[in-house]
Amino acid sequence: MKKVSLKDIAEMTGVSTSTVSFILNGKASEMRISEALKKKVLATANRLGYQPNQVAVSLRTGQTKILGLLVEDISNNFFAMLAKTIEDEAEKFGYRVVYCSTENDSKKGQALLRMLAQRQVDGFLITPTSGMEQDIRKLHSQHKPVVLMDRCFSGMEVPHVLVNNYGGTSEAMQHLIKKGYTRIGFITVDLGLNQMLEREAAYSDAIAKMPATKAKAKKTVLTINYHSSKEENKKQISKFIKSNKLDAVFFATNYLGILGLECLREQQIRIPNELAVVCFDDHDIFRLYIPDISVVQQPVEEMGRKAVHLLMDQLGKERTGSKDQQLRLNAKFVARESTSREA
C-alpha cells in the first residue's frame, strides 16, 4: 500500500497531473474544467484516500505553513498557556507550530533560530533572551516575519506585544503604600530582561515618590541569580526579608513568587499578617490556594492572539493596513482576597 500521489490519480483517470492539481485545489471552475471530469477526479482521489504531500507543496510554493515558537521553557505554566493560545489562533489561519525551549540560554536560542530558518518556517514568535538581539535584528532586516512577546530590547523596531509592566507595578505599589506598608522589598532576577527592568523602575519610582511623612521608606532590592540553585535562592530571599525587616514584598515574576512562597512557608512567615505579598504575573497556585497574595495579571491569551495577528499582518503583506506593530497590553492589578479572574 504505497502512498498515492497526484500522478497516480492522473494516470488512473487518464488526465494530466496539472488538471488533477487544479481540481484538487478548487480551481476547477476557474480553469473551466468540465463538471464531469471534476467529479471523476474527485471520486478517485477520494477512493484512493489521496493526501497531498505537504513537504512537496512547501518546496514548490515556498510556504511551509509552519510557525516557529521560541519560549523560555514550554513546561512553565505561563509559556504553556501562551503556546496553547498561539496554537489555537494560528490554526485559524492554517498554520501549525513548532515549539522550542531556549532555557534562557542565548547560545541555544541562536541555534534554534538557525534550525527553524533551515526548516523554512514562515514566521517566528519569540520570547527573546538577552543574547538574541543581534540575531533577531538580522531576521527582521531580512524581512522574515518576526514577533516578539513578553520581552523586548530597548529601541527595538521589530513588531512586538508587551505588557504594561510599569503601569501594573505602579498600581500595585500604590495599593501597598495606601495600605500603610513602608518597608517594601522588591525581588527580581538577573536576566537583564527589559520587562524586569521596567518593573523595577516602577518600584523605584513609587518608593521615591512616597510621602515624606513615611520617612522610613527606602529602596530595597534583591536580585536573584537565575542559574543559582533553588536552595541558595531561597536562602537569599529569606535573609533579605528578615535583615531588612520588610513588611511587604513584591516578586517581579511568577517564578520568583512561587519560589518565595515556598520559602515563606518553610520559614513559617504568615501572609498577609506578617508580610504582605504582591507578585507580578499570576499563577493558578495563587488564585486557588493563596488568595491573600495580590497579583498583577498578565493577559496571556491576549498576548498570544495579538502576536499571531501581528505575524499574519507580516505574512499577508500588511493586509490589515499599517496598524500599530508594537503593542502594550494592560496588566490588571488584583488586590488580595479577590478570587475572581477575568476570562
Add this chain to the structure above:
Amino acid sequence: MKKVSLKDIAEMTGVSTSTVSFILNGKASEMRISEALKKKVLATANRLGYQPNQVAVSLRTGQTKILGLLVEDISNNFFAMLAKTIEDEAEKFGYRVVYCSTENDSKKGQALLRMLAQRQVDGFLITPTSGMEQDIRKLHSQHKPVVLMDRCFSGMEVPHVLVNNYGGTSEAMQHLIKKGYTRIGFITVDLGLNQMLEREAAYSDAIAKMPATKAKAKKTVLTINYHSSKEENKKQISKFIKSNKLDAVFFATNYLGILGLECLREQQIRIPNELAVVCFDDHDIFRLYIPDISVVQQPVEEMGRKAVHLLMDQLGKERTGSKDQQLRLNAKFVARESTSREA
C-alpha cells in the same frame, strides 16, 4: 540578499552541485575529494552563510526529522511537562516536535492526525482520546512509527508507555484503609479512558477486599462529566462528599483534584481533619501548598523519555533489538506530609 543554494556555491567554486553536496554532508573523504577542493568549498559556503533548505532535503530523503505530538491540552501542566521532556529527548536524536492539542475531541484528533501525516512527520507521539482507536490502528498497520502515552486501548498492539495505574491506586487505598478510613469515595471522569478505568478498578477491588470488621465500607463512585461547566462539577463533588458522609476521597486525576480542592475550600472543609484527600497524578500545587494531600505521582519525565526511545526504535528499524515495546512505569505513592519529590 537572496538565499544561497547549493547551486550558488557550485557556480562560485566552479564544481558540480554533487561535489558540494558531498562535501557539505561530510562525505568528502568517502568520495575521495581532494583536501584543497574541500577547503575551498567549505570556505565559500561559510562566507555566504549557506543554510541547507531542510524542506528540499525532506522531500528528497523522505525524512522530515519532525515528530508529531498529540496531547489533550498543551497548556495543562502534565502535558506541558511531557512536551518539555519529549522536546529535550527528541533533540538528542536530531528531531523537532510539532505539538497539537486534541481537547479530548476525537474529531479534532482525527483531523490533526491527518494533518500531521500530510506534513510527513516521521513519527507520532500520542496521548489518545477514546475515538482515535481506529485511526491509530491504521497508522500502525501502515508501519508509521507510533507510540501511545499515558492512555491506551485494551488489546492495543501499538507500542506504548503507560503507568501502573492499578498498583499506584491500590497502594494509596491500602494507606487509607490502614489509617482507618471507611467511607472512601472515588471521583473520576467520563472520558472512557482506559487509565481511568484501571484506577477505578483498583479502587473497587480495594473496597471489596476490606476486612469484614469494617463493614461500613462500600463502593462510592462519582463520575464527572468532562464537558460540563466547572461550577456544575463542583456542585456535584460537594454534594457527593456530603450526602455520602465521606471521610476520605480519591481523585482519579490531577484535573479533578484541583477542581475538587477549589470546591473543598469554598465549602470550608478542612483537609485532612474532616476529609482525607488522595489524588492520582501529582501537581506542583499539591506539593507546595497542600502538603496534606497524598498523591500518586506519575513519572512524567520517564514517560516522555521512554516514549521517544520507543519511537526511535521504530525509526531506526529496531536497532536496539526486539525489546519490549509496551511499558508500564511505576507510579509512586507519597503519603501526606511528604514534601520531598524525586527528581
Add this chain to the structure above:
DNA sequence: CTGAAAGCGCTTACAG
C-alpha cells in the same frame, strides 16, 4: 576524483 542526470511530489505559467 568529479560531473551529468534523475527524481522526490507538487504548482503554475505557457501553449494550444
Add this chain to the structure above:
DNA sequence: CTGAAAGCGCTTACAG
C-alpha cells in the same frame, strides 16, 4: 477546456 514542461533545492546512484 486540457497537457507538456519547468522548477522548487536538494541527494544519490551511475558513469567516466
